[in-house]
Amino acid sequence: MSDGFVVNLKDVADFTGRAVNVRDNYHEAGQLLEQADLSDQAKKDQLLSEPNIGSGGAREFHDACVTFIDTYASHLTTVRQVHLAAAQRLDYMVQALAETYQAYADFDARSAERFTDILRSLPTGQQGDDHGTA
Amino acid sequence: MAPPDRGDVPRDTSPLAAANLTESSVLWESAARMSSWIEFLLHPEEHEYDRTVIYPDGEKREEPGPVTKANPRPGHVDPVDLPYESVLAGHHPSQFLHGMAAVATQRVQQADSILGIGADALYSAYWLGERQMASLVDAFPPDWQNSSTTGANAYSFLLVLQDVAREMHELLNEFCGIAARYAVIVKRVRDNLIHAAEELVQGFEDKFANKGGVSVNVVSVALTGIAAAAVTYLTAGVAAPAAGAAVTSIWSTMFTDAAKKLLTESKSDQKSAPEKIHGYWWRDIANSFLTRQAEIMSEAKEEVDALNDKILDLYGQVDKTIINSLLASSYGS
Numbered sequence: 001m002s003d004g005f006v007v008n009l010k011d012v013a014d015f016t017g018r019a020v021n022v023r024d025n026y027h028e029a030g031q032l033l034e035q036a037d038l039s040d041q042a043k044k045d046q047l048l049s050e051p052n053i054g055s056g057g058a059r060e061f062h063d064a065c066v067t068f069i070d071t072y073a074s075h076l077t078t079v080r081q082v083h084l085a086a087a088q089r090l091d092y093m094v095q096a097l098a099e100t101y102q103a104y105a106d107f108d109a110r111s112a113e114r115f116t117d118i119l120r121s122l123p124t125g126q127q128g129d130d131h132g133t134a
Numbered sequence: 135m136a137p138p139d140r141g142d143v144p145r146d147t148s149p150l151a152a153a154n155l156t157e158s159s160v161l162w163e164s165a166a167r168m169s170s171w172i173e174f175l176l177h178p179e180e181h182e183y184d185r186t187v188i189y190p191d192g193e194k195r196e197e198p199g200p201v202t203k204a205n206p207r208p209g210h211v212d213p214v215d216l217p218y219e220s221v222l223a224g225h226h227p228s229q230f231l232h233g234m235a236a237v238a239t240q241r242v243q244q245a246d247s248i249l250g251i252g253a254d255a256l257y258s259a260y261w262l263g264e265r266q267m268a269s270l271v272d273a274f275p276p277d278w279q280n281s282s283t284t285g286a287n288a289y290s291f292l293l294v295l296q297d298v299a300r301e302m303h304e305l306l307n308e309f310c311g312i313a314a315r316y317a318v319i320v321k322r323v324r325d326n327l328i329h330a331a332e333e334l335v336q337g338f339e340d341k342f343a344n345k346g347g348v349s350v351n352v353v354s355v356a357l358t359g360i361a362a363a364a365v366t367y368l369t370a371g372v373a374a375p376a377a378g379a380a381v382t383s384i385w386s387t388m389f390t391d392a393a394k395k396l397l398t399e400s401k402s403d404q405k406s407a408p409e410k411i412h413g414y415w416w417r418d419i420a421n422s423f424l425t426r427q428a429e430i431m432s433e434a435k436e437e438v439d440a441l442n443d444k445i446l447d448l449y450g451q452v453d454k455t456i457i458n459s460l461l462a463s464s465y466g467s
Contacts (some may be wrong), residue, residue: 005259008278010276011275011278014273014275015273015274016277018269018270018273018352019270022215022267022270025258025262026262028256029255029259031227032251032254032255032258033252033256034252034256034258035251036248036250036251036255038252044435045246046240046241046247046248047240047242047249047316048239048249049154049235049236049237049238049239049240050154050235050239050332056232056428056431057232057233057427057428057429057430057431057435058232058235058236058427058431059231059236060234060431060435061431061432061434061435061438062234062236062324063296064424064435064438064442065236065240065316065438067439067442068438068441068442071445071446072312072316072443072445075305075307075309076252076256077444078258078449078457079259079302079305079306079309081461082457082460082461083259083301084296085460085461085463086295086298086299086460089291089294089460089463090295093288093292095292096288097288100284109439114254114433121362128303129458133403134327
């Protein structure tokens with residue numbers, strides 16, 4: 001640990017709580033992105049006309065729509081993958097924060113216990129008893 | 135007014151069916167009325183009205199009914215009809231439905247459109263990166279970050295996520311609206327084709343009544359009306375169970391915003407008014423509609439192409455190093 005090591009356990013706990021909240025929201029949005037995914041051709045077809053159109057402008061419009069929906073679907077998939085990766089990082093971070101918090105808490109408890117033992121072992125360690133310090 | 139002795143639906147509805155136009159379609163009414171007139175004009179053998187008469191010298195003239203001549207056969211006094219053909223000979227009903235067929239089946243206006251779910255998802259992802267990730271970084275305990283290696287590492291880890299969120303920010307922000315703009319383009323094509331079909335029918339009616347040339351002013355549906363109409367139409371639909379009211383609300387808001395944006399752009403473009411549907415002859419009036427239909431589809435194609443270019447351009451601006459780095463790393467499942 002670095003010099004001047006300071007950890008306020010309550011701050012870490014509060015931050016972990018916020019991180020959990022953001023992580024959960026990321027997962028909820030991830031589920032929506034999953035629903036919106038257009039990898040399935042049947043879903044793409046909902047956004048396109050039937051291809052049995054003659055020729056000319058209508059056909060060209062249809063082809064433009066196919067290209068657009070393909071591009072949109074492809075980038076939606078990229079967004080979903082990036083979002084999922086971010087959510088997984090948040091999962092990892094939340095887990096690490098929880099473990100770190102626990103480690104700090106255990107360390108603090110052990111340190112406190114040791115000092116308590118030291119205090120108990122001192123004859124004047126307990127204030128206000130019959131032996132007193134005076 | 136329907137053609138003489140006919141209804142507002144053609145006798146043969148197969149061209150409508152082939153264009154995927156059903157009675158539940160918003161395009162049905164105008165498509166059916168237009169098709170009924172086209173069918174009437176294409177089949178003069180079924181009535182005594184307008185046709186193109188072929189005279190003995192080979193000249194073809196549009197006439198308001200059959201033209202007879204003396205019976206050339208000896209001993210026969212009953213007159214015979216001159217040969218004739220349709221005033222729209224060479225045309226086919228499907229030609230007039232190509233545009234509508236191209237926008238007949240897209241589910242883009244309904245509240246449960248997959249585009250609406252996508253817009254909601256993208257907006258959520260945008261909002262999380264824009265607001266929540268930034269506030270998480272701000273909330274990081276400064277003492278912990280400055281005094282502990284673990285804290286510093288955790289902070290750096292978090293900053294990577296913020297970098298990714300920033301990098302995706304513009305893409306997501308624009309991406310939400312692009313889906314809505316596609317929906318608005320499809321709706322506008324529908325509205326414009328409905329309007330053009332109605333004006334064509336009016337042109338046919340005027341021509342039939344007056345037997346003269348007509349000039350019908352076919353103006354593209356004013357975009358000012360789209361926004362309100364879009365919202366009304368959207369909220370009238372049934373929300374998908376998975377999507378719910380939130381999606382409906384976001385989708386209609388985006389739809390309205392996209393319509394307003396297109397309105398602003400079209401004003402700045404100062405496009406000239408579309409050519410009127412006009413013509414003295416039946417064929418000219420019909421061809422005028424076909425020209426207008428082609429213009430509507432051509433303009434819409436350009437707009438969809440522009441949306442496609444916009445996505446590619448936006449993604450081109452994203453720093454792939456950051457994105458690929460995130461995607462390459464493995465955390466969690």
